[in-house]
Amino acid sequence: PAPAAASPHKLDSLKRPPPNGTAGSPAPPKKRKLVVFDEEAEQEAKERANGAGEASPQVNGNGGVKRRAAWGPEQKRKAKEEAQRLRPEREKLPVFQGKDAILKGIADNDTVIVLAETGSGKTTQIPQYILRSEIPCAGPRIVCTQPRRVAAISLAQRVSAECGTQTGGLVGYTVRFDNKTSRTTRLTYATDGALLAEMLGDRDLEAYDVVVLDEAHERSLRTDMLMGFLKDIQKRRKEKVRAWKAEQAKSKGKAKANGVVANGEADGKKSAEERDPTELKIVVMSATIDAKRFSDFFDRAPVLYVAGRQHKVKIHYAEEPQPDFLDAALKTVYQIHMRYPPGSILVFLPGQEEIEGLAASIKSFLPSLQKEYPDAEELLVTPLYAKLHAAEQAKAFLPSPPRTRKVILATNIAETSVTIPGVKYVIDCGLAKEKRYHAGTGIDSLVTESISQSSAKQRAGRAGRETDGFCFRLYTEATYNGLEKRSQPEIQRVSLTFAILHLLASGQDDVFKFSFMDPPDVESIKFALLTLIGLNALDKRGKITPLGRQMAQLPLDPVYARVLVASFVEGCPREIIDLVSLLGSKDQLLINTSSTRDAANAARQKFVHRTGDHMMLLNILRAYEELDGKDERKQWCKDNFISFKAMSSVLDARKQLLERAQRLKLGDPDASAGDEAEPVLNALIGGLFANTALRQEDGSYRHTMTKQLVAIHPSSTLHGKKAPAIIYDELVLTTKTYARGVSSIEPSQIRSKAPSLFGSSLK
Ligand code: CDP
Ligand code: MG
DSSP states (O other), rough: OOOOOOEEEHHHHHOOOOOOOOSSSSSOOOOOOOSSSSSHHHHHHHHHHHTTTTTTOOOOOSSSSOOOOOOHHHHHHHHHHHHHHHHHHHTTSSHTTHHHHHHEEEEOOSEEEEEEEESSSSSHHHHHHHHHHTSSSOOEEEEEESSSSHHHHHHHHHHHHTTTTTTTEEEEETTTTEEOOOOOOOOOEHHHHHHHHTTTTTTOOOTSSEEEEGGGGGOOHHHHHHHHHHHHHHHHHHHHHHHHHHHHHHHHHHHHHOOOOOOOOGGOOOGGGOOOOOOEEEEEEOOOOOOOOHHHHTTTEEEEEOOOOOOOOOEOSSSSOOSHHHHHHHHHHHHHHHHHHHHHEEEEEESSHHHHHHHHHHHHHHHHHHHOTTTTTTEEEEEEEESOOHHHHHHTTTTTTEEEEEEEEETTTHHHHHTTTEEEEEOOOOOEEEEETTTTTTTEEEEEEEEOOHHHHHHHHGGGGGSOOOEEEEHHHHHHHSSSSSSGGGTTTTTOOHHHHHHHHHTTOOOOSSSSSSSSOHHHHHHHHHHHHTSSSBBBOOBBHHHHHHHSSSSSSSHHHHHHHHHHHHTOHHHHHHHHHHHHHHHBBBBTTTTTTTHHHGGGGGOOTTHHHHHHHHHHHHHHTSSOHHHHHHHHHHHTTTTTHHHHHHHHHHHHHHHHHHTTTTTOOOOOOOSSHHHHHHHHHHHHTTTTEEOTTTTTTTTTTOOOEEEOOTTTTTTTOOSSSEEEEEEEEESSEEEEEEEEEEEEHHHHHHHTTTSSOOO
């Protein structure tokens, strides 16, 4: 059928009775060929065909690599009950109304765009609808992407509960360093990065029949890369199916001529590898109304619009520009509290520092409020930002206690990725911290910037989820009118080293010809190519080397993948695998709030190493590992202001990295340098040689190649100490260019350990 014009439809107007069994749901109980991978799925599919309703819980899953613990009858019964209990709630979600129309849209088109407000049920419900349909074949295998790992995991858990199954059974997840899927899994929530990694072994993503690209409006680097790849994959798979069908017809004809009976029923026993080729369906899901660009990119794919439950939000602007937005936010919180009816207040702030600052000042005014207005409700302040540990984050989602108004101080994670119940007021400071990358210097930094109009609208919308609400913008209407219409996609803001290596490893030979929805800056691509050449991942002509292929298969940034490879040469893979795993959770690992900073530093003094921050992290892990038992470890973490949860993810990450290193046959991953720091630092230089600076005569440090001034960040244990040269994890731009995660090295080490001709390859 000709692609429909790309105009948003109300789903109500799209609602038609399902045509004879093509997209109706639940699947009509007619006799049909079952395409299944193993007995469990077969059983389940049979139940569905017999109209047994929701999928049954997984029994003793013989899951691919790991064997899952058996679920007893009691657990199964409980899970079923819970699924029943959740059902009415699910049927109240806005997308439920549009279920048939969405399924029909997907059945009739290769690609569809689904638009609905955050909280409508897109992510949890739509993949389930597809699961119970026959799109594009009986028993479709679905993957739904998420930009964030926490979201992928919690969604798999939630949807498993809704299905009454064990996580990792019918519904599972795959994220970097963690995989909970089995051969029974038919719906996988995956981070966009994990799906990209899968493409290295399964170029056309034949493990899936439907790819749901979720949170597309966020335009994360990896989602954008997937969009480019998926367009080509869809074409190739269409062609494959066409060729296969022609082949089938030919051989059937031959078989008949030879008097052999073709046995179609045998298909039912086919394993995953032997499945007949299917076409690929793409569903793009987005929260904001920027649908036309997605539609245009996917050859004018139709857009389905789910009418949400959005209530009216009255917008107030500041009458004049506010010199101090924290002060303005404080006043606004109190104004709302004194003059407006009950309802939680959600304040959007750039980052942790501002959140802590405002929390302190709100609290400092509470006593005088209570004195002057003894009848006023209480105020409860709850912070919400990505680095905050889960238990604290959870408080923001709890209902307000009686006679209490909740004030949630959040970063832009509350913009689209989570929904906080009870919010009636939004205060928007108009700023956000964004990752920015400067090609040429190679600095990836977090900078506070003005948000776009589309972000501002999204923020305001958060006030109208349940009732009419109010949004107070701490900037003027003129300022709003001057904001960019939409945020710049990440691909135009961050380092492309990972992206370019991945494109080359996936067989995209000319990276300049890749179909980017918004092409990145040519200079950034060139800089990434030069960096990769410097790491020996590419040869001088820009062709990927065997080393580059190995690096692409490691779930690490190319720079750290190179460090890991170098560690085998330096004889310290054990330390580097530990260190890289630690660095993966670095932001959550050490708990640093302004109130506990001094106590934390004192407690952690015993881990300090003369060479700096990297060896200190290793010391922390070593000390942790010497403890027995969960309780002891938990207490130790508390005493030392270290996150127990982050520590657990470090250990998970290490396990995965070890497995990967073994699979890639990089060498003996247990080889160790003992307590020696030099080999570890040498291996670091092997990948991070562009993150080095030399001490100058005046005591300052200058970047080894660009000669830019670099200061050691106050959070580093080397702050205020002298080192002949330094190596660091990252530069952050605030009042100065600061190096974070710093170790002391010798200039001669840089010269001998940097992988390629120093100085000439970069710059
Ligand atoms: O994707 P979208 O924002 O449209 O909605 P969703 O994530 O599917 O969420 C629909 C509803 O499911 C939310 O309003 C939550 O009440 C619930 N939910 C939950 O309870 N736990 C989760 N981990 C995710 C969603
Ligand atoms: Mg969602």
